[in-house]
Amino acid sequence: MTVAEAEEVFAYWAENPPAHLMLQIIARMLGWKPATATSPDVAEIAAIAPPGLAVTTRGGLGMPPPVLDIEALRARNSARLAKGAKRL
Numbered sequence: 274m275t276v277a278e279a280e281e282v283f284a285y286w287a288e289n290p291p292a293h294l295m296l297q298i299i300a301r302m303l304g305w306k307p308a309t310a311t312s313p314d315v316a317e318i319a320a321i322a323p324p325g326l327a328v329t330t331r332g333g334l335g336m337p338p339p340v341l342d343i344e345a346l347r348a349r350n351s352a353r354l355a356k357g358a359k360r361l
Contacts (some may be wrong), residue, residue, distance in 0.1 A: 274282075340346055 339347070
Protein backbone atom coordinates (compact mmCIF):
# COMPACT_ATOMS: atom_id res chain seq x y z
CA MET A 274 0.00 0.00 0.00
CA THR A 275 1.42 3.34 -0.96
CA VAL A 276 1.29 6.43 1.22
CA ALA A 277 -1.27 7.98 -1.14
CA GLU A 278 -3.50 4.89 -0.86
CA ALA A 279 -3.21 4.93 2.93
CA GLU A 280 -4.15 8.60 2.93
CA GLU A 281 -7.29 7.78 0.91
CA VAL A 282 -8.25 5.04 3.37
CA PHE A 283 -7.75 7.31 6.39
CA ALA A 284 -9.72 10.10 4.74
CA TYR A 285 -12.57 7.66 4.06
CA TRP A 286 -12.46 6.46 7.69
CA ALA A 287 -12.62 10.07 8.91
CA GLU A 288 -15.92 10.49 7.04
CA ASN A 289 -17.22 6.93 7.55
CA PRO A 290 -15.64 5.33 10.63
CA PRO A 291 -15.75 1.53 10.83
CA ALA A 292 -18.63 0.17 12.91
CA HIS A 293 -16.41 -1.66 15.39
CA LEU A 294 -14.54 1.56 16.21
CA MET A 295 -17.79 3.49 16.64
CA LEU A 296 -19.13 0.80 18.97
CA GLN A 297 -15.92 0.86 20.99
CA ILE A 298 -16.11 4.66 21.39
CA ILE A 299 -19.75 4.49 22.49
CA ALA A 300 -18.99 1.70 24.96
CA ARG A 301 -16.09 3.67 26.46
CA MET A 302 -18.35 6.72 26.80
CA LEU A 303 -20.76 4.51 28.80
CA GLY A 304 -17.99 3.38 31.15
CA TRP A 305 -16.72 0.17 29.56
CA LYS A 306 -13.00 -0.49 29.94
CA PRO A 307 -11.20 -3.06 27.81
CA ALA A 308 -9.64 -6.00 29.61
CA THR A 309 -5.95 -5.60 30.19
CA ALA A 310 -3.91 -8.09 28.24
CA THR A 311 -1.57 -10.18 30.34
CA SER A 312 1.44 -11.76 28.72
CA PRO A 313 1.88 -15.49 29.40
CA ASP A 314 4.66 -16.74 31.60
CA VAL A 315 7.67 -18.43 29.97
CA ALA A 316 6.68 -21.75 31.56
CA GLU A 317 3.20 -21.51 30.01
CA ILE A 318 4.70 -20.87 26.58
CA ALA A 319 7.07 -23.82 26.96
CA ALA A 320 4.17 -26.12 27.95
CA ILE A 321 2.20 -25.39 24.78
CA ALA A 322 2.48 -28.08 22.10
CA PRO A 323 4.00 -26.98 18.80
CA PRO A 324 1.55 -26.35 15.94
CA GLY A 325 0.59 -29.49 14.07
CA LEU A 326 1.55 -31.86 16.89
CA ALA A 327 -1.23 -34.06 18.24
CA VAL A 328 -1.00 -34.35 22.01
CA THR A 329 -2.97 -36.69 24.22
CA THR A 330 -3.15 -37.02 27.97
CA ARG A 331 -4.59 -40.56 27.94
CA GLY A 332 -1.45 -42.59 27.47
CA GLY A 333 -0.81 -42.60 23.75
CA LEU A 334 -4.14 -43.37 22.05
CA GLY A 335 -3.94 -47.10 22.82
CA MET A 336 -0.45 -47.53 21.40
CA PRO A 337 1.97 -49.79 23.27
CA PRO A 338 4.94 -48.12 24.93
CA PRO A 339 8.07 -47.98 22.78
CA VAL A 340 10.70 -50.67 23.18
CA LEU A 341 14.13 -49.06 23.24
CA ASP A 342 16.16 -52.14 24.24
CA ILE A 343 17.97 -53.50 21.16
CA GLU A 344 18.24 -57.03 22.58
CA ALA A 345 14.49 -57.15 23.25
CA LEU A 346 13.83 -55.99 19.68
CA ARG A 347 16.16 -58.65 18.24
CA ALA A 348 14.49 -61.36 20.33
CA ARG A 349 11.05 -60.27 19.18
CA ASN A 350 12.15 -60.22 15.52
CA SER A 351 13.70 -63.68 15.85
CA ALA A 352 10.46 -65.01 17.32
CA ARG A 353 8.49 -63.48 14.44
CA LEU A 354 10.86 -65.02 11.87
CA ALA A 355 10.60 -68.45 13.52
CA LYS A 356 6.79 -68.18 13.59
CA GLY A 357 6.75 -67.19 9.90
CA ALA A 358 9.03 -70.07 8.97
CA LYS A 359 6.66 -72.57 10.63
CA ARG A 360 3.81 -71.38 8.36
CA LEU A 361 5.79 -72.21 5.21
